Amino acid sequence: MEYFLELFLGGLTRGSIYALIALGYTMVYGIIELINFAHGEIYMIGAFTALIVSGVLTLLGWNALAIIVIASIVAVIYSAAYGYTIEKIAYKPLRNAPRLSALISAIGMSLFLQNYVLLAQTSDFLPFPELIPEFGFLEPYSNFIRSSELVIFAVTAAVMLGLTFLIKFTRIGKAMRATAQDKMMASLVGIDVNRVISVTFIVGSATAAIGGVLIASHIGQLNYYIGFIAGIKAFVAAVLGGIGSIPGAVLGSLVLGWTESFFTGYVSSDYEDVFAFLFLVLILIFRPAGILGRSETEKV
Amino acid sequence: MLELRNVKSYYGNIQALKGIDIRVSEGEIITLIGANGAGKSTTLMSVCGVVPPRSGEILFMGEPIHGMSPNQIVSLGISQVPEGRRIFPYLTVMENLDMGAFLRNDRVSIREDIDYIFELFPILAERRNQAGGTLSGGEQQMLAISRALMARPRLLLMDEPSLGLAPLVVKRIFEIIRKINEENNTTIFLVEQNANQALKVAHRGYVMETGRVTMSDTADNLLTNEGIRKAYLGM
Ligand SMILES: Nc1ncnc2c1ncn2[C@@H]1O[C@H](COP(=O)(O)OP(=O)(O)OP(=O)(O)O)[C@@H](O)[C@H]1O
Numbered sequence: 001m002e003y004f005l006e007l008f009l010g011g012l013t014r015g016s017i018y019a020l021i022a023l024g025y026t027m028v029y030g031i032i033e034l035i036n037f038a039h040g041e042i043y044m045i046g047a048f049t050a051l052i053v054s055g056v057l058t059l060l061g062w063n064a065l066a067i068i069v070i071a072s073i074v075a076v077i078y079s080a081a082y083g084y085t086i087e088k089i090a091y092k093p094l095r096n097a098p099r100l101s102a103l104i105s106a107i108g109m110s111l112f113l114q115n116y117v118l119l120a121q122t123s124d125f126l127p128f129p130e131l132i133p134e135f136g137f138l139e140p141y142s143n144f145i146r147s148s149e150l151v152i153f154a155v156t157a158a159v160m161l162g163l164t165f166l167i168k169f170t171r172i173g174k175a176m177r178a179t180a181q182d183k184m185m186a187s188l189v190g191i192d193v194n195r196v197i198s199v200t201f202i203v204g205s206a207t208a209a210i211g212g213v214l215i216a217s218h219i220g221q222l223n224y225y226i227g228f229i230a231g232i233k234a235f236v237a238a239v240l241g242g243i244g245s246i247p248g249a250v251l252g253s254l255v256l257g258w259t260e261s262f263f264t265g266y267v268s269s270d271y272e273d274v275f276a277f278l279f280l281v282l283i284l285i286f287r288p289a290g291i292l293g294r295s296e297t298e299k300v
Numbered sequence: 301m302l303e304l305r306n307v308k309s310y311y312g313n314i315q316a317l318k319g320i321d322i323r324v325s326e327g328e329i330i331t332l333i334g335a336n337g338a339g340k341s342t343t344l345m346s347v348c349g350v351v352p353p354r355s356g357e358i359l360f361m362g363e364p365i366h367g368m369s370p371n372q373i374v375s376l377g378i379s380q381v382p383e384g385r386r387i388f389p390y391l392t393v394m395e396n397l398d399m400g401a402f403l404r405n406d407r408v409s410i411r412e413d414i415d416y417i418f419e420l421f422p423i424l425a426e427r428r429n430q431a432g433g434t435l436s437g438g439e440q441q442m443l444a445i446s447r448a449l450m451a452r453p454r455l456l457l458m459d460e461p462s463l464g465l466a467p468l469v470v471k472r473i474f475e476i477i478r479k480i481n482e483e484n485n486t487t488i489f490l491v492e493q494n495a496n497q498a499l500k501v502a503h504r505g506y507v508m509e510t511g512r513v514t515m516s517d518t519a520d521n522l523l524t525n526e527g528i529r530k531a532y533l534g535m
């Protein structure tokens with residue numbers, strides 16, 4: 001039972017991180033029908049930014065709480081700026097080009113950012129400081145839950161709630177929903193569609209950066225390649241849940257996280273990544289639009 | 301109020317408007333009639349900035365608006381009821397109306413306008429929490445008109461509001477068009493295939509053929525014009 005619980009919480013941790021990344025994929029897809037392949041790199045850049053900032057602040061002798069808060073904030077701002085800029089230079093000029101052009105541009109962006117970080121940093125894994133302290137009250141349960149996991153759950157839940165509020169109730173959120181449903185009509189009611197697209201990239205990048213910081217401090221290391229793997233898995237999760245659907249992205253992420261965790265725990269840890277994709281193929285055979293996806297015919 | 305001067309618009313290499321001149325004065329209902337593919341919708345989209353003209357000028361209240369983005373043009377007081385209604389399918393009726401008032405932030409008068417619209421179209425009040433995509437064609441058309449009115453436009457562009465609707469609903473829509481014009485002094489630019497009804501409600505009319513305006517006159521004169529009667533009124 002304890003082992004089950006450990007796997008369950010491990011899956012929830014993975015799922016939470018996937019969800020933080022998958023949100024960006026699904027929101028961007030919902031608005032401009034583009035798979036932003038550079039999104040995983042945004043997450044990686046968020047983690048690196050936090051690494052650098054926390055390194056500097058540690059040298060300055062700041063306390064752990066201040067370091068993680070400031071490192072996260074800087075990472076979020078920096079990644080959001082990257083997301084915003086990528087859209088402006090790599091996607092916006094191709095808005096009216098064939099869809100494949102933007103997709104290729106996205107893949108190019110992804111490779112560019114990976115190699116840029118590779119050159120600026122190193123290909124080795126770098127240690128990431130343990131920014132999240134061990135909570136005393138978790139001591140008795142330390143066999144199956146770490147305090148970093150608890151922080152991951154809490155932060156992810158808060159982000160999801162915040163995002164739901166943003167999309168449901170705020171002016172920009174309503175503009176995002178309208179733009180996702182009909183861009184031309186959105187502009188005809190006075191919505192600045194370009195601005196909505198920018199905000200979407202900024203929000204998606206910010207949540208991915210939060211995921212990057214959390215996972216790096218949970219695992220304790222990172223390199224330029226982490227965005228690629230995590231990005232692809234989060235993409236799988238987004239497709240699994242129904243690309244374009246926000247609850248779908250969260251659900252798909254949790255399903256994928258748990259499946260991976262239980263599979264590696266009870267069956268074999270050798271084929272973890274293969275399994276994620278096998279799972280994707282299976283789901284899509286039976287539900288081509290994903291778990292919560294709207295089938296195309298439903299679109300007006 | 302609105303003036304198009306030698307407007308030429310393209311879709312890629314295809315020229316859809318070959319130099320259009322149209323004037324609309326404040327408080328008028330003008331109608332633009334013409335066969336399929338004549339360029340009527342393109343004319344409205346050019347005014348709205350969705351298909352920006354490649355040459356020529358569009359003036360609104362004396363100021364050039366060609367080259368502005370669609371959202372800027374809306375903010376000047378131009379709203380469109382587009383062809384095919386384009387209701388936001390997953391937003392509720394209420395949310396669709398709310399989107400129409402996107403650029404306004406006067407809560408109280410928005411509320412009043414919604415009450416006015418529910419008086420105009422009681423069925424929308426009944427359906428207020430239903431998703432736009434689940435409404436019938438006629439209800440969607442009422443919602444599209446209402447959404448445009450929620451912006452309190454000075455100029456309302458309507459693209460074939462009667463298309464595909466039952467005769468009774470068509471009659472109701474044209475009554476509403478007249479009512480909006482008379483009660484709110486809203487200027488209306490009406491594109492219609494239903495030339496007979498359109499000319500009855502309009503003050504003046506323009507006739508379009510393959511990207512050009514071929515005739516313009518008072519609505520009464522067009523209604524009795526032999527050529528128009530043959531080509532567009534089926535008499
Ligand atoms: N998105 C587009 N891409 C390419 N060509 C287009 C596009 N939209 C319209 N056209 C062309 O431009 C011309 C004018 O079209 P438009 O839609 O303005 O006609 P219309 O008068 O509104 O016709 P209808 O009465 O059928 O609505 C047509 O020849 C049409 O094929």
Ligand SMILES: [Mg+2]
Pocket residue numbers: 340341342383459
């Ligand atoms: Mg048309």
